[in-house]
Amino acid sequence: MKVVVFGAGGMVGTGVLRACLLDEEVRSVVAVVRRPLGMGHPKLREVSPADFADLADVAGEFAGADACLFALGVPSAGRTEAEYTRVTRDFALAAARVLLPLGEHLTFVYVSGASADSASTTMWARVKGRAEDELLALPLRTYVFRPGYIRPRHGARPRSLTSRLAYGATSWTYPVLRRLFPRHTTTTDAIGRAALAVVRRGGTGSRVLTSADINAAATEKALS
Template sequence: MKVIVTGSTGLVGSALLRQCIADDRITKVFALTRKALPDEVAKNPKIAVIIHQDFSTYPEGLLSQLAGAEGCLWAIGGRADQFPNVETYKRVQVDYTLAGAKAFYEHLAPQLPEGRQFRFVFCSGKFAEWDQTKPLKFMADTRHVKGQVEQGLCEIADTDRTGRFVVYCARPSGILPPNAGLPARLAGKLYAAIDADRLSKALIRILLEGYKDKIIENNVLLEL
């Protein structure tokens, strides 16, 4: 399978690239990124690095480079407190994600052979909230924005009467880097944190095999 990976220089995105390279079921990875990748990744024969600066637009030339992709692992985003302000966070998390999904739905999914699906797997977050008016006691901006993305993605998928474009929203709790020390791992047990590589394997499995639910909670991710 040929897949698209975004957020390639981040914690989850870089782990996704490592696990895609290791998975024999994935034949090609289009690493859609604004920055160059490390040589050990970029020079791997499975990886096609595509530099793309504006994730709000998908011109014809870019889409032609992505032709043949049957899925996307979307790992752009993070928490609201990692951005200068909420407006910037919404632009990156909501606008970019929905623009990518819409472009893939309209241009890549219809090109697939009959009976094949384009699976869009979004790395969301635990406790994402769809109700934008609901008061939240912690991480309100992050949870509302993640919920807004999830809702928008599901609305795109619901407009597809052919069943060729499918959305999955994974909701991990805290994510541990591969080099996390013992204190971090012990603390992570308090909120059921998941290792980045383990999360990536779960996301890839969802991409390759699908799943019975659109929303996939952290406890399920830990078991996949």
């Protein structure tokens, strides 16, 4: 399969990209990036659009794609709702819409967050909830991932200094969190494997996945 990945340089996107490059069924990956990833792989091609809200200049690179895994995001702290909406909602919708001509067979996976809700009084949850609603309304095979606590693995880490410090300060709690709240924790690896699993499902199963669902989906290939 051919997979398009947005956000491959971020924490979650690193896990998604790694899963794609390791998967024998993925023949090629187009990573849509702001800056070079600094890595080489025979499956990987990087493209950098002039504007993530208008992908017309790179749309030709998506021909023949079977899936788009959208893991692009930014922290909401220190940003206005308009700024956060541009990346979280506008960029995601631009990606989905440029892929519409490829047909309903294409699977679009949007990595959102636990508690996302368009009616929420919390800004980040409200924006992500609106993005989910609009993506699910498009004529694409769309899945929404709502992970809770995410443990970065295999070199994955947040881009922002604030997020890196936060994860560094709390990483030691992951074994405890996993033991106490197994349904609310996952890893960057699991998200990547689960994203490919739902592509293989062919439109079956729930379209909104929690951490527990993500962890279960991540094991599907091994069990098939």
